Structure formats: C-alpha cells, structure tokens
Amino acid sequence: MTQAYHMSRRTFGAGLAAAALGGLARPARAQGAPLKVGLMLPFSGTFASLGENIAGAFELHLAEIGNRMGGRPVQIVRLDDESDPSKAVQNANRLVGRDRVDALVGTVHSGVVMALVQISRERGVPLIIPNAGNAAATRELCAPTIFRTSFTNWQPAYGIGRALAQQGVKKAAWVSWDYAAGQEAGAGFRDGLKSGGAELVKILTLPFPETNFQPLLAQIPGLGVEAVGSFFAGGGAVQFVRDYAAAGFRDRIPLVGSGFLTEGTLGAQGAAADGVRTGLHYGDGLDNPKNKAFRSAFRDKMKREADVYAVQGYDAAQLLAVGLGATRGDATAEKEFVAAMEKARIDSPRGSFTLSPSHNPVQNIYLREARGGENRVIGIAAESLADPGTGCKMT
Incomplete structure (x- = not known):
C-alpha cells in the first residue's frame, strides 16, 4: 500500500x-x-x-x-x-x-x-x-x-491541498517518509495548493519506516507556514499524529493529510487526531x-x-x-x-x-474531519478529480 x-x-x-x-x-x-x-x-x-x-x-x-x-x-x-x-x-x-x-x-x-x-x-x-x-x-x-x-497517491493529497488553498492558506509544509508513495502524494499536495494560489514552501522527510519525528517537528515553527500536510499510514501515522499534538502545534498550525493519515488509525490516535482534516474518496457518513x-x-x-x-x-x-x-x-x-x-x-x-483515459477513477475527493473516532465527511475537497495520467500511452 x-x-x-x-x-x-x-x-x-x-x-x-x-x-x-x-x-x-x-x-x-x-x-x-x-x-x-x-x-x-x-x-x-x-x-x-x-x-x-x-x-x-x-x-x-x-x-x-x-x-x-x-x-x-x-x-x-x-x-x-x-x-x-x-x-x-x-x-x-x-x-x-x-x-x-x-x-x-x-x-x-x-x-x-x-x-x-x-x-x-x-x-x-x-x-x-x-x-x-x-x-x-x-x-x-x-x-x-x-x-x-x-x-492514485496523487489524488487524495491534491484534494486536501486544494481545500487548504480555498480556505485562504497561502503557505504550507509537507512531511512524509522519503519513498515513492510519499513523493507522489507530496506532488499532489503541491499541485492542489498551487491550483488555489498557495505555495508549498518546505518538504520534510525521513527514511521509511523510521518514526523519530522530533527533528522534523523542531523545524516547523521556523518555516512560517499556516498548515502542515502529511502522508503516513499505519503505525507511522499513529505516532506522527500523536507527536504533532504533543508538540503543541495542533491548535496553532493545523495538520492535514492524505486520508490514510487517519484511515483505520483513529482508535490508536485518540484525542490527538481530533480536528485533523484529510482528503479521501470515501468517508464516514456519506x-x-x-x-x-x-x-x-x-x-x-x-x-x-x-x-x-x-x-x-x-x-x-x-x-x-x-x-x-x-x-x-x-x-x-x-x-x-x-x-x-x-x-x-x-x-x-x-x-x-x-x-479517465488512463483508467483511473474520476471521483470526488471528500474533505473529512476526525471527530470522536470517525472520519466525518464535511464537504468535497475536489469534485470529479482525475489523476493526470502523465506518460500514459495506450498501445
């Protein structure tokens, strides 16, 4: 995955x-x-x-x-x-x-x-x-x-980046593991921000599957960003959301991400995840x-x-x-x-x-907010979104 x-x-x-x-x-x-x-x-x-x-x-x-x-x-x-x-x-x-x-x-x-x-x-x-x-x-x-x-990894991250820009955020950072999925999601986040006139000013990464996030978190206050986007899943997502909240950023610099940041992890993340917004093509309460x-x-x-x-x-x-x-x-x-x-x-x-022509779903990316152990759908982050299909040449 x-x-x-x-x-x-x-x-x-x-x-x-x-x-x-x-x-x-x-x-x-x-x-x-x-x-x-x-x-x-x-x-x-x-x-x-x-x-x-x-x-x-x-x-x-x-x-x-x-x-x-x-x-x-x-x-x-x-x-x-x-x-x-x-x-x-x-x-x-x-x-x-x-x-x-x-x-x-x-x-x-x-x-x-x-x-x-x-x-x-x-x-x-x-x-x-x-x-x-x-x-x-x-x-x-x-x-x-x-x-x-x-x-595609690009789609949910594009949606949440676009939603941030529409909410008036002008500068954001991206945190992920340094591997293909994180890079592809990061590109989607950047493109989503750009679609609304916002800017991705910093990418912070660590090797997969390390979970020592403290050196990355220490850099966030000096970046001058209004939000932080991320792509983690499983145990890494649990640890990152907890560490982000423990660092005192949750209420000052909102944390958002591709939907897998909170998909299947809310029970372990507990109250630390409350308020985290994500983009995904499915959610609770549809x-x-x-x-x-x-x-x-x-x-x-x-x-x-x-x-x-x-x-x-x-x-x-x-x-x-x-x-x-x-x-x-x-x-x-x-x-x-x-x-x-x-x-x-x-x-x-x-x-x-x-x-789409490259055989990906053209689908809504929903805006979701974690509350009380659910990823509740609160809107549409990107409507009928297709992956760009870059480099696809059907033969």
Whole structure:
C-alpha cells in the first residue's frame, strides 16, 4: 500500500521472462466453463484485514448478481501475496500459468502490484487494482487491460491541498517518509495548493519506516507556514499524529493529510487526531442509498463495518462484471471488454464514478474531519478529480 516500489520496466521484464511467462498463450475456455478470477491480496500479515475486506466485498457483489458474470459461473481463486515483493512474480505466474485465471484483481502493496501490472501488459490478462496507489501502474506503465478502482497517491493529497488553498492558506509544509508513495502524494499536495494560489514552501522527510519525528517537528515553527500536510499510514501515522499534538502545534498550525493519515488509525490516535482534516474518496457518513445498502450488506456478511478498502473491492467486482457482460464472459475479447469498461459509470458507495483515459477513477475527493473516532465527511475537497495520467500511452 505505502511501501517503496523501485523496480524498473527492464527488471520486471527480466523477472517474468525467468518465470517463463512470455511464451505462454492465454488459455481458451469453453463458454460453459467457470470463469476464473484470481484475487491476489494479502490474507496474512500487516495488511491482512485490508485484503479480507477487499475480497469480502468483491464476493458480496458477486453474490448479488447470482455468482455469474457474462452468463458464466465465477470461480474465485484466492492467493495470499503476503505483501512480499520478492514473491510477486512467482505468485503472478502461479495464478496465470498454473491456475489459468481469466482475470486478476490485486493488490494492496505497491511493490507487489507491479508484477501484476507487468503480466497484464505482457499477457493481456485483465487486471483491476483495488488499492495500490502507485502512479506508475496507470501512468508510464499503463495498458488497455489495466484498470484501477481505488486511487492514485496523487489524488487524495491534491484534494486536501486544494481545500487548504480555498480556505485562504497561502503557505504550507509537507512531511512524509522519503519513498515513492510519499513523493507522489507530496506532488499532489503541491499541485492542489498551487491550483488555489498557495505555495508549498518546505518538504520534510525521513527514511521509511523510521518514526523519530522530533527533528522534523523542531523545524516547523521556523518555516512560517499556516498548515502542515502529511502522508503516513499505519503505525507511522499513529505516532506522527500523536507527536504533532504533543508538540503543541495542533491548535496553532493545523495538520492535514492524505486520508490514510487517519484511515483505520483513529482508535490508536485518540484525542490527538481530533480536528485533523484529510482528503479521501470515501468517508464516514456519506449519505447516499448505495452506500447505506452496501454497508448494511457488508455488515451482515463480514460482521464488521465497511471501510474504503471494502468499497474498492466491491467496485472492482462491479467493473469486472461490466466488461464480462459486454463479451458474454469472454475475457480474451480485449477490444470489446476494454471498450465497455472505459465507458462504464459505476454506482459506487463512494458516489458514482467514471474512468479517465488512463483508467483511473474520476471521483470526488471528500474533505473529512476526525471527530470522536470517525472520519466525518464535511464537504468535497475536489469534485470529479482525475489523476493526470502523465506518460500514459495506450498501445
């Protein structure tokens, strides 16, 4: 999800060649045979709950449509990727080569998803990304068969930067780990500020996954900024929000961030998070019929509340069903499959969205405020926002 993914196109090409993927033809399958969908997600380790929510929501929509797509019964093949990039090529090869899946859905970790991106590019197997926000997957490494139902790291940060500028903030700083996800989010924050005439005056970073924030916090009073934006997730987000409040900045220099700063972390952050505003494509209290029905159905199935990860998995199933419906379940009919998905309007719990030319959601980024253990939606930070898709050339 937030890990570094410093792998080049050449590195992946060599890795997949070594895995003997390049020479395999996509399998033909009889029309009445089950359609196989590979869910390559983390089902163990740090991100296990995210993987389970994505998979559970995917299966929820599948059940709602009679466990068939394009008239064919659907067989789910689950694979635990363990959020381990070193196993990513092997796992992708297993799904496409041994298990012969017709479509891929994955994953959470940005480093792991790059193996899926490359196999989709080289083999033409449809891929829907239900979380990983790395820009490369739908920018310079984009392909007709690669789609995303989540976000790019740029989008939520752009939204909160734009919201700050609209509120009259003129100067802000950015704090993050020094890795690809933090850099991409920082670029979004800068662009959002700039859209409203504001300026990003300082970027403060520390190596991933260090959490000694004191040297960075010590620099903030001298920067002359009116707000601080940040991108952290998990334990790092918990520690940073706590340390920021303990340093006495919370009421003087508002802390904002990409939504993952407070997504799934509010319980551990406690009162330190109260008042922190974030931008994300989902939030607590979204009042639309689809969201209400989805949350109720998800609660009945999973015995817990839905979150942004569940929404992304649910919409991955909705999008895949559109493509397969247009081809009567034939995932190899690439032209018709892709065309249908590109034209789709998905009725999502987040609010309906379409897809950009680079196959990213064109979606609202909501302005959220942490209060009483919830990320309450208080407005729209950026309406119908698309990732720039820089460097994407569909072939």
